[in-house]
Amino acid sequence: MKTALVAGGAGFIGSHLCEYLLKKNYKVFAIDCLVTGARKNIQHLIDNPNFSWIEHDITAPLFMNVSCDEIYNLASPASPVDFEKMPVYILKTGALGQMHLLELAKQNKARILLASTSEVYGDPLVHPQVETYLGNVNTLGIRGCYDEAKRFAEALSIGYKRMHGLQIRIARIFNTYGTRMRPEDGRVIPNFFTQALAKKPLTIYGDGKQTRSLCYVDDLVEGIYKLMQSSIDSPINLGNPQEITVLDIAKAVANTCGWKDYKTTFLPLPENDPKQRQPDITKAKKELGWEPKVSLEEGFKKAFDYFKAQ
């Protein structure tokens, strides 16, 4: 039986990953300080004898006397509302948090996977985004704390690989959605579902022609797992290459909620909001044999049930 440590295990993606690993017969330790996650996300796992949960902030060193085979680092605030509220904390989590987990991986001779982000490409000038693209990040902008934290965490991981021969994995995750997202987290899917269910006008920033590529969480978790099991120790894009405008997302969400004559309001585009997002997943397809399977219609139905219950 393998042991995995999931930092950020009480978050949206992290809790799904814990569930997935338990189904694969892993012993799972979830570490989380609940800054943006919630105990209710892992409540259904608490009685599982192979699951343990540790409340800890990874910006502080970890002293764990359990050995582990795999470490997944998903711990980081990740939504635009967090970028405004806690920029320094996000930078500390990307830097100190990743360093503490890399040290733990070194002690345990464990593999370590970093949940990086498409935000390392900033507002990209290359489309679709391929892993070799170096990005267009505004260090000083409102999103700079998150983009740079992840870029630093990637560079630190590569440093540990070079200096200590650590087995690192870097997943550059694109927009992901699904059950257990915080309704108020400010990302496009929770925003639209919450507004549509309350029959409030859907807020579109800018002209709505900017694009997003939306991956359902189950697909992403499978990609993360496949990456960990692979021998790929350079960054790899994980996301759904189906590109869709924000206007079309609004329409699809309203349709899913059965709101035919839905209303919209337009607000100015936030600073450095990416205009285009589409992963080039050629590498993931070739090296991992992975690509998303869940259609937008299917994913939106699951999201609808979840947000309605909230």
Ligand SMILES: NC(=O)c1ccc[n+]([C@@H]2O[C@H](COP(=O)([O-])OP(=O)(O)OC[C@H]3O[C@@H](n4cnc5c(N)ncnc54)[C@H](O)[C@@H]3O)[C@@H](O)[C@H]2O)c1
């Ligand atoms: N959801 C997406 O679309 C997306 C896209 C790209 C990258 N990612 C990355 O995936 C990871 C998970 O994102 P998510 O959407 O599930 O966000 P989330 O906020 O739901 O989950 C993050 C979890 O990490 C915990 N956490 C944050 N800082 C911590 C710290 N210092 N110590 C311990 N725990 C801490 C939070 O409490 C939360 O439970 C993040 O690293 C994020 O950057 C997500």
